[in-house]
Amino acid sequence: MKARIKFCKYGSLRFIGHLDVMRYFQKVMRRADIPIAFTGGYSPHMIMSFAQPLGVGVTSSGEYLDIELTKPVASKQTVAQMNAVMAEGIEVVSFVKIPEEKKYSGMTITAAADYRVTFLASGRSAEKICPVPEDLKEQVKAFLAQPKIKVLKATKRSEKEVDIRPMIYAMEAGDEDIRLFLAAGSENNLKPDLLMEAFLGFCGKEKEAYPLHFHRMDVYARNPAIPADAMERNKKGVGLVTLESLGKEITG
Amino acid sequence: MRKLALNDEILLKIEKPARYIGNEVNSVMKDLEKVDIRFAMCFPDVYEIGMSHLGIQILYDMFNQWEDVWCERVYSPWVDLDRIMREEDIPLFALESQDPVKDFDFLGITLQYEMCYTNILQVLDLSGIPLEAAERTEEDPVVIGGGPCAYNPEPLAEFFDLFYIGEGETVYRELLDLYKKNKADGGTKKNYFEKAAEIEGIYVPSLYDVTYNEDGTLAAFVPNNPHAPRTVKKQMVSDLTMTYYPQKPVVPFIKVTQDRVVLEIQRGCIRGCRFCQAGMLYRPTRERDVEKLKEYARQMLKNTGHEEISLSSLSSSDYSRLKELVDFLIDEFKGKGINISLPSLRIDAFSLDVMERVQDIRKSSLTFAPEAGSQRMRNVINKGLTEEEILTGAGQAFAGGWNKVKLYFMLGLPTETEEDMRAIPELADKIARKYYEIPKDQRNGKCQITTSTSFFIPKPFTPFQWARMYSNEEYIARAAIVKHGFNDQLNRKSLKYNWHDAEITVLEGVFARGDRRVGKLLLEAYRLGCIYDAWTEVFDYEKWLAAFASTGIDLAFYNERERGEDELFPWDFIDTGVTKDFLRREWERAMNAEVTPNCREKCSGCGAARFGGGVCHESKN
Structure with a gap:
């Protein structure tokens, strides 16, 4: 049986990198006595995969990992069991059953993620938040109206120019934050800091002058019920739904 | 928050x-x-x-x-x-x-x-x-x-x-x-x-x-x-079983050097190797109760979520209930994907069997620490390991499918001659020959024998506390002799040789047996910017040389003289239980290449019996 765990990451644990979060969850499985399945072979390891890595310094209220179980366990009790052995800064939000087929795994289906970007008084603390500067707010429409937004994206070996416009599904500036809804996953992936850098550049600003904090709100997959050519394909809650919503509560 | x-x-x-x-x-x-x-x-x-x-x-x-x-x-x-x-x-x-x-x-x-x-x-x-x-x-x-x-x-x-x-x-x-x-x-x-x-x-x-x-x-x-x-x-816990042991050790977020549950099975060592400070300081050898250890293992794995458990002691093979403990760990945890690691085991039929059972098929390398190349030199240091035992152990390992061996030696031991140095590559070569005795179709490609040498540093409260050390240049010259020796060996293509830094050795020697006056050398080196001296990428020997020069501390005084029998040592005010008389007797036996039996074979009267526990009183219980 396959299950999906949703968790949030905040506070001091935002300084723990992706690989260490994976190691952390392996130990959580043992501490919480979760009947997780292992691969076969000479060096068995837990069957566990994360939907989308989170950068160091970024907080999140919607992170996902999928695991395989050797026997069913009840959602509610499992969440409690895991949270009883957690360090402050990572908390399990939900535990749901997902379809067995590989094509439904979080890593395969991840298509988008949404973020909240806040402006900080200084890079020293993510707690002291400033209002979104008016002059930037006004530029969002014009920024999005560009037919193409070319940025330099660092690859493993070099840099290449890519058009990120198609990967921006939504960008809205409010008084307190800018909300982003961006392509994510193995096919197309746009990191929010890269977008904000392009946006500040478009506004003629130095990125160093605007310390930002990024918070990932959730991770989304294509809604299987919506046809691929539908108008609302890239709309949150319609064409794209949270990974959590694709699972089912397991009752005891 | x-x-x-x-x-x-x-x-x-x-x-x-x-x-x-x-x-x-x-x-x-x-x-x-x-x-x-x-x-x-x-x-x-x-x-x-x-x-x-x-x-x-x-x-x-x-x-x-x-x-x-x-x-x-x-x-x-x-x-x-x-x-x-x-x-x-x-x-x-x-x-x-x-x-x-x-x-x-x-x-x-x-x-x-x-x-x-x-x-x-x-x-x-x-x-x-x-x-x-x-x-x-x-x-x-x-x-x-x-x-x-x-x-x-x-x-x-x-x-x-x-x-x-x-x-x-x-x-x-x-x-x-x-x-x-x-x-x-x-x-x-x-x-x-x-x-x-x-x-x-x-x-x-x-x-x-x-x-x-x-x-x-x-x-x-x-x-x-x-x-x-x-x-x-010296203060010592006489009953290890009844003392503190952390059942909820802190679990780091990042990978640390020892990223596993560590079970201390005993303290001290019965062997009495004459260079080994821990072996003298932690006398008498005391074991923890095996039932208690089983309980700790369960608790600690549960409380940490670690995927590996390791036994800790100076010489695990001497723990009297080792077989029982290892069997328990394998039966209880192997099926749960927990790795079991057993460092400081002597290589023999039992340990090979254990390794076979804990390591599946992925055979990592085997480690031997003969510490000295010639039998004479091993007798001087009282390392009770014979060439025959090494070759037999290696032979069994090779037959069991291993083909990588790591060997550890020390250079610059008291009474060391060129012959003793050359015996190091010779022993490595004998091990390789043992491997190539196996018919070609039954062995697993070439073997790889990796030899590492460090330079011996005399430590306080050991029989070698009177011994002299050598200069930087002399150490490098000794390593060069060993290096050349390797080039002369039949199986040289299967042999690899690494040696340690001599600069750090010399400094460590000064601080190991230094007196109050070397404190100012330390202070000066720190003021010049030295930190993390144990890290080669940070270590700066030039700064240390400058500190020696400006403080007038004479390196040769601390390192390059054999100390007199009656010399008062800076650490003599400490009573470790092991007497200076015993250490001196051991020094003299070393000079005559005489072996001293281990604590279980025969009590040598080191003085530690006065603590009233451990191996000294085992047979009398």
Whole structure:
């Protein structure tokens, strides 16, 4: 049986990198006595995969990992069991059953993620938040109206120019934050800091002058019920739904 | 939300910020209002090294079991953060509360190896505590040192208020109660130190005066205060089973050197290798009860979620219930995907069988530590391992499918000749020949024999404490002889040779057997910018040479002379239970290449029997 765990990451644990979060969850499985399945072979390891890595310094209220179980366990009790052995800064939000087929795994289906970007008084603390500067707010429409937004994206070996416009599904500036809804996953992936850098550049600003904090709100997959050519394909809650919503509560 | 001592900008700029945020699973938080004593426990090296140390985990757990004490951890900031802290004037902090170390009652520093001494000064300096004890005020924490290097505390005497000589589980409660009482009575730190000196095992360096002879050797070492005893007695846990053991060790977020559950099965070693300080200091050998260990293993794996468990001791093969314990671990945990690792095992049929069972098919390399190449030399060091045993063990391993062997030796041992040096590559070659005796179709490709040599450093309280060391150049010349020897071997293509740095060796020698005067060398080296000397990428020998030059410390005096039979050593005021007479007898036997039987075969009367426990009284129970 396959299950999906949703968790949030905040506070001091935002300084723990992706690989260490994976190691952390392996130990959580043992501490919480979760009947997780292992691969076969000479060096068995837990069957566990994360939907989308989170950068160091970024907080999140919607992170996902999928695991395989050797026997069913009840959602509610499992969440409690895991949270009883957690360090402050990572908390399990939900535990749901997902379809067995590989094509439904979080890593395969991840298509988008949404973020909240806040402006900080200084890079020293993510707690002291400033209002979104008016002059930037006004530029969002014009920024999005560009037919193409070319940025330099660092690859493993070099840099290449890519058009990120198609990967921006939504960008809205409010008084307190800018909300982003961006392509994510193995096919197309746009990191929010890269977008904000392009946006500040478009506004003629130095990125160093605007310390930002990024918070990932959730991770989304294509809604299987919506046809691929539908108008609302890239709309949150319609064409794209949270990974959590694709699972089912397991009752005891 | 948890507060952090470092701001986000710094944390995102430095390497591995997780080293500094604390908050790990099983780390202990307490209410400041409800504790009387704040104890900062420091391992003066980087987090990944310090977190791997069992001793600190034991003491951390013991202190925090006491309601009135809050023990927190402190490690050396890595060089990147070190620079930022100095630039921005950020005081060193403890991981749990993230509060400055200076606010604590105690700063305890474990002294595990000499090459971390400059890091001790770094820790004091970044904490804002005066480096020299004499300059500290009532506001500063009490700085206390312990661990193996505390058995010759003299090079560090100027920087510590107290040293704890012996195993930490014994007199800390007394020491802390005294602190509370002294504080309640309105006593000064001086009052406290005087009373502390009366606790067995506590050494207060400021209460002793040292004088020297014209030739530079120690003339006298005497108390200057009626509270200070003439000798300080090592403290030891006589029943290991009944003492503290951390069942909820702290689980680091990042990968550390020892990323596993560590089960200490025994303390001490029956073997009596003459170069080995631990083997002499931790006498008598004491075992932990096997049933208790099984229970600890269960609890600790459950509480940490680690995927590996390792046994810890100086010589696991000598633990009397090893087979039972190993069988239990395999039966109980193997099926749950837990790895079992068994370091310091002698290679024989039993250990090969165990390794076969714990390691599946992935055969890692086998390790032998003959320590010396020739049988004569092995007799000198009392390493009771014969060439036949090595070859038989290797042969069995090869037959079992292993094809990688690691060999460890020391160069520069007392009485070493060129012949002894050449015996190292010869032994490696014999092992390779053993491999190629196996018919071609039955063996697994080529074998790989990797030989490493380090240079021998005489340590206090060993039979070799009288021995001379050599110069840097001489060490390199000896390694070159070994290197050439390898080129002459038949199977040279299957043999690999590595040797250790000689510069660090020479320095370690000075601090291992140094006296109070070498403290100023340390201070000078630190002022010139030396820290992390154990890290080759940071170590700067030129700065050390400059420190020698400006302080006038004579390296040859400390390293390059054999000490006289009657010479008074800086560490002689410590009573470890093992007598100087015994050590001298062992030195003489070494000179005659005579082997001394191990503690289980025959008691050699080292003196440790007076502790009334362990192997000395085994057969009499």
